Amino acid sequence: MTDFIRIEENPAHGEIHGYGVACLATRSTPVPPEELRSFAASLMTAVASGCVAKGAKDIGHIKAYVEHATGFLAADTLGDPADLTVEGKDGEPATTFRLVINSVIYGLSREAVARVTEDALKQVFQEHGLSMEPENHSRSNKTER
Amino acid sequence: MLSARERVLKFLNGEKVDRPPVFSGMGNVIKPVLDDYGIVFSKVHRDPELMARAAAGMYKEFGYECAVVPFDLGVEAEALGAKMNFYDEVEGLLYPTIKEKSVVEVEDVRIPEDMENAGRIPVVTGAIKALRRELGDEVAIGTYALGPFTLAGQVKELDALFEESFLEPEKTGKLLAKLSEFIIRLFGIYRDAGADYFTLREMGGTSDVMSPKSFRSLIKPHLVKILSEIPRPNILHICGDTNAIIKDMAECGAMARLRSVARSSQEEHGRTRVDSEGGVKDMKLIQVAGYLGSGKTTLIIALAKMMAEPGLKTAVIVNDAGEVPVDGRVMKEFGLTVKDIGGGCICCQVAGNMLRTLESLAKGPKPDLIFVEPTGMAVPNTIRENVLTGAARNNIVIGPTIVLFDTTRAEKLLTYDTLKRLVGTQLRDADIIALSKADRVPPETLGKARDEAIKINPAAAVLELSTHTGKGLTELAGAVRERVVAA
Secondary structure, three states: OOOOOOOOOOHHHOOEEEEEEEEEEEEEEEEOHHHHHHHHHHHHHHHHHHHHHOOOOEEEEEEEEEEOOOOEEEEEEOOOHHHOEEEEEOOOOEEEEEEEEEEEEEOOOHHHHHHHHHHHHHHHHHHOOOEEEEHHHOOOOOEEO | OOOHHHHHHHHHOOOOOOOOOOOOOOOOOOHHHHHHHOOOHHHHOOOHHHHHHHHHHHHHOOOOOEEEEOOOOOHHHHHOOOEEEOOOOOOOOOOOEEEEOOEOOHHHOOOOOOHHHOOOHHHHHHHHHHHHHHHOOOOEEEEEEEOHHHHHHHHEOHHHHHHHHHHOHHHHHHHHHHHHHHHHHHHHHHHHHOOOEEEEEOHHHOOOOOOHHHHHHHHHHHHHHHHHHOOOOEEEEOOOOOHHHHHHHHHOOOOEEEOOOHHHHHHHHOOOOOOOOOOOOOEEEEEEEEOOOOOHHHHHHHHHHHHHOOOOOEEEEEEOOOOOOOHHHHHHHOOOOEEEEOOOOOOOOOHHHHHHHHHHHHHOOOOOEEEEEOOOOOOHHHHHHHHHHHHOOOOEEEEEEEEEEEOOOHHHHOOOHHHHHHHHHHHHOOOEEEEEOHHHOOHHHHHHHHHHHHHHOOOOEEEEOOOOOOOOHHHHHHHHHHOOOEO
16 A cells, blocks of 8 residues: 555645735835835735634634845734734835735635635735736636645 | 464464464465466356365465465455445456445444345355365365454445544444444354454554554454454454554454564664765654644744754755745745645645655755645644655655644634644644743643643643744754654
8 A cells, every 4th residue: 555645635624725826016116124014914914804804713824925126024923913923134125026925714715715815915005005916927816725 | 294274273373383384364366276277266256166266276286374265355345235346357367346335324334134145255154164175174264354444445435434534533433333243243154164263354454544543543442342252363464554553453452463564674674874884864754733823834944943053954845725835935035945835735635746745855955854844734644644655765764743732822723623623633643742832821821732732642742832932942853853753
């Protein structure tokens, strides 16, 4: 009995669903480091509060990173504001940065997690006057099972 | 000089023999015997005389000191209502398989009152009697039946059985108890027909399929009961990886235990470890598992830094819960060698990718230590089992599985049914439970988390961990360096 490899999803995963997006963010005026941190934190909070509002039983883990030519920030939250962290190297103000976000939530459908994440992205991008371009012209809208 | 039968039976009874007997607990046939005797294999399963002739041929032509019937694994299932495919159109050695299973729930198991005449049981008893007539007391006549878990897999759809045994083990326990009754009665029938020794074949209990913990809790109690009630001498047979359960097999009470020898032989001769003289170098795999947000990435970064000090080369395999990896990129920022696996969970959907990634590490950078960070929803033992299938060829040894238990959310994680089940499973699979974020909770909360962890997995080492203050890191680093739990 070698190479016993399962291809079905483990039933233990239960009601946990995830959604991920990778995109490029641009703005004509450079985004200073402190605003970039604030942007990352706002995004975490917006996704977490959106999921709670939709009835999530637990914010499994929402995490993101932003990177640009001179800086790299990682952000994550488990839902509690005290847990929210934004860490990394600030670098110079940037007009373009790459954003990757993953939301993994317990107690919401995959579709609901995707919708909340997309809505939060739109809202926070708008608040910071940012435009969004799908990475490599193909934004990930796949869901993790 | 002992006869073949005397040699086998004395050996099984623990008595002195002139030399080890050459025998088996399983039904064996070889094609030259079938060809010489003019027997079509697909016919032997339904004709007692043909079955006996084929089995006797193993003694007469091949020198085995036994004759064992039946040959296929469907006799019990068929007696319980399953439909067989005998492949009548095939001339070669193709074993019958079950084409239609008969059980969904335990209530579907109906043990026939007239069991002696159910399905092909009379074919087997007829063959035992025919063998006795033909061979007399010259050769030991053996027979076998499947163990309850293996039989459950023959009468019930495997996917459903595995899912149920995982999510509702108490239901599977009831099914195994019912099947155990059937198996005990079946062995009595075989004894009355004249068989000399009896093998209980529980192939589904191998650690390739079931975790040792599941074997102990779900299967072993039934094997103990069966082996205490069936005729003797008896044998317990489990093939595949049995290293972790060999003591349990011994405790089941059979007079002999048959197991695979390849792996144990490898251990006896010693695997090549880190070899300064140009030998093959082993890579040690450390799994750092635990629910989402429990601190796995942070811990791996901290441990990898500590391992760099004694000069150990590390690599990290990260499986993110999401289509777009985040953790791997964060680790790369800390200078670690990272292999990202996406597209699903390595405990199930993309288990094959995990093996391929290990192969590429074995062929490429050959790190001393490989940290594996599965998704927060992964089941550690399934990953360990998958890794073990390719461990030998990739020179991998398995270090301890560290499972993080987030003390800031301990109570919540054990509140919801499905979440509790997942977190409980993760903790049960741990060699070391690290009570993470220990600096952020009051002592009474920490104490409760510790109590829960011990209640769920009393065998695991439990320690308090804070990557913020460094508490517990030295102990974990020591375990990572020193402990090997499987090779």
